[in-house]
Amino acid sequence: AQSVTQPDIHITVSEGASLELRCNYSYGATPYLFWYVQSPGQGLQLLLKYFSGDTLVQGIKGFEAEFKRSQSSFNLRKPSVHWSDAAEYFCAVGAMAEYGNKLVFGAGTILRVKS
Amino acid sequence: DAGVIQSPRHEVTEMGQEVTLRCKPISGHNSLFWYRQTMMRGLELLIYFNNNVPIDDSGMPEDRFSAKMPNASFSTLKIQPSEPRDSAVYFCASSLGLAAGEQFFGPGTRLTVL
Numbered sequence: 001a002q003s004v005t006q007p008d009i010h011i012t013v014s015e016g017a018s019l020e021l022r023c024n025y026s027y028g029a030t031p032y033l034f035w036y037v038q039s040p041g042q043g044l045q046l047l048l049k050y051f052s053g054d055t056l057v058q059g060i061k062g063f064e065a066e067f068k069r070s071q072s073s074f075n076l077r078k079p080s081v082h083w084s085d086a087a088e089y090f091c092a093v094g095a096m097a098e099y100g101n102k103l104v105f106g107a108g109t110i111l112r113v114k115s
Numbered sequence: 116d117a118g119v120i121q122s123p124r125h126e127v128t129e130m131g132q133e134v135t136l137r138c139k140p141i142s143g144h145n146s147l148f149w150y151r152q153t154m155m156r157g158l159e160l161l162i163y164f165n166n167n168v169p170i171d172d173s174g175m176p177e178d179r180f181s182a183k184m185p186n187a188s189f190s191t192l193k194i195q196p197s198e199p200r201d202s203a204v205y206f207c208a209s210s211l212g213l214a215a216g217e218q219f220f221g222p223g224t225r226l227t228v229l
Contacts, residue, residue, distance in 0.1 A: 032216045043119075043206055043220035051216075090158065094216045102171065103148075103218060105158045 002027040002093045006106035013081050014114050021076040021109050023091035032094040033074040034103065035065055039087045047089075050074065061085070086113045117141075119221035121207050127227045133195040136224045139188055140209030148218060149182055149192050150206040158206075164190065197228045 003026045013019050025031055032051050036044040048059025055067040065076045074091060088110050092103040120139040128134055140147050148163040162172040164184045172182070179198070184190040194201055204225050208218040 034217065036220075043222045044208075045220070046217055049217055102160065102163060103216070104160075107157045 002031065002104045004091050004093050004104055004106035006089075006091055006109050008109045009107070010110045010112065012112040012114060015083050016080050019076075019078045019081045019085070019111070021089050021091075021111070023074045023076065023106060024072050025074060025091070025093040026072065027093055033065075033067060034092040034094065035059065035063070035074075035076050036090045036092060036105075037061075037087050038090065038108075044090060047076070081111075081113055083113045083115060086111055119207055119209055119219055121205075121221035121224050123224060124222065125225045125227075127229065128197055129229050130198055131196045132228075133193065134197045134201075134226060134228075136192045136205050136207075136226070138190045138192070138207030138221060140190070140207070141219055142188070144209035144211055144219070145187065146210045146218075147184060147190050148208040148210070149190070150208065151203045152206060152223070153203045161192070194226075197226075199228045202226055202228050 005024045007022050034049045035047040037047050038044045047063050048057050048065055050057045050067045058064050063076060063078050065074055067074050088108045090108045091106040094103045119141055122137045126134060146165050149161040150158055151161055152158045159174055161174045162182045163170055167184045167187060180194055182192045204223045206223045207221045210218045
């Protein structure tokens with residue numbers, strides 16, 4: 001069965017600084033990988049996804065993530081953080097099942113941005 | 116595109132009462148997922164449907180929880196009787212099933228059981 005580990009529960013960065021959120025997954029085959037963002041009181045919004053091909057994936061709001069098979073990682077990055085990026089971020093891994101996709105989510109990382 | 120629609124957005128009820136949460140998936144999507152989010156347990160998958168058929172309900176915590184999908188555009192999650200520990204945010208999500216796997220989430224229903 002697939003699983004996802006997000007080692008950092010909280011991260012605080014200064015506005016304008018770079019950001020990297022870590023995600024490690026466990027899955028026997030080639031995974032489908034996702035990053036979602038959740039602002040307070042809101043649902044989850046997809047930032048980016050990886051299915052195949054180029055291992056560096058670009059997403060919305062200036063985010064990118066790199067799939068590293070050898071490290072079973074899919075870390076999320078942003079070169080310059082804005083105060084509006086403060087939110088909770090979830091990494092998820094999915095697998096093609098006979099009857100559709102089931103995603104397994106990590107525990108989330110709360111990002112705080114200080115001015 | 117209206118996105119996934121959930122109602123009500125907030126529900127406050129007393130212990131022992133029946134609670135029904137509703138979800139309308141994105142038109143054309145054939146997979147629907149119910150999640151529960153709490154501080155203690157994070158985001159948990161309760162049940163998911165494909166083409167209106169329940170596929171995996173292993174996440175449903177107890178027999179007090181039940182879910183139905185009578186047609187492609189509507190699903191309900193019912194709790195009867197409700198208990199304070201059911202207090203959480205309940206999300207519905209939909210996807211194209213066997214396709215890309217991306218799930219689109221609704222805004223959630225915040226349930227408080229007193």
